[in-house]
Amino acid sequence: MMSHYEVRLFYDDASIVAIGEGLLAATLPRNAWTHEAHLAACCWLLRDRPDVAIERELPAIISAYNIASGGVNDDSQGYHETITQVYIAGVKAHLREERGDMPLYAVVNRLLLSNRGSRDLPLRFYSKEQLFSVAARRTFVAPDRAGLNEI
Known part of the structure; x- marks a missing residue:
């Protein structure tokens, strides 16, 4: 079971845009690249x-950011393809259910407080052994516990 973490919510759209732009420019401070920031x-x-x-593009964006912020992308740390693709699927499903006129921060906060925004979302579909394998880090690996159509 995952440890309990306090969810850090957003209070305006500008803070989310700053995270996104900082990610794209690879200038976001490393300590700002949290679980919540990933989803935002x-x-x-x-x-x-x-x-x-x-x-297609997020893998290279995150990998470049990791390097620019002093991290590495190897077989045990940095970019993780399967986790990224699972969360993209979860965010897409969440956005399909949200009203388009809601402020971005409200949409993000609802995601963060939902099952799709939880830190253990991938473990609902993958065993730890499969999810944390080198293969799953390097390429997308199909789930071994439940289908992603249930996301």
């Missing part, structure tokens, strides 16, 4: 940046 940036990209083909 994904939500912003999907909702407000249709020019970004997210499933």
Whole structure:
């Protein structure tokens, strides 16, 4: 079971846009790249940046950000393809259910407080062994517990 973490909510759209723009420019401070920031940036990209083909481009965006902020992308740390694609699917499903006239921060906060925004979302579909394998980090690996259509 996952440890309990306090969800950090957003109080305006500008803070989410700043995270998204900082991610794209690889200038976001490392300590600002939280679980909540990952999901907020994904939500912003999907909702407000249709020019970004997210499933295809987000891997390179996150990998470049990791390097620029002093991190690495290897077999045990940094970018994780399967986790990223699971959360993209979850954010897309969430956005399909939200009203288009809601402020971005309200949409993001509802996501963060939902099952789709939880830190353990991927473990609902994957065993730990499969999810944390090198193969799942490097490429998208199909779930071994439940189908992603249930996201």
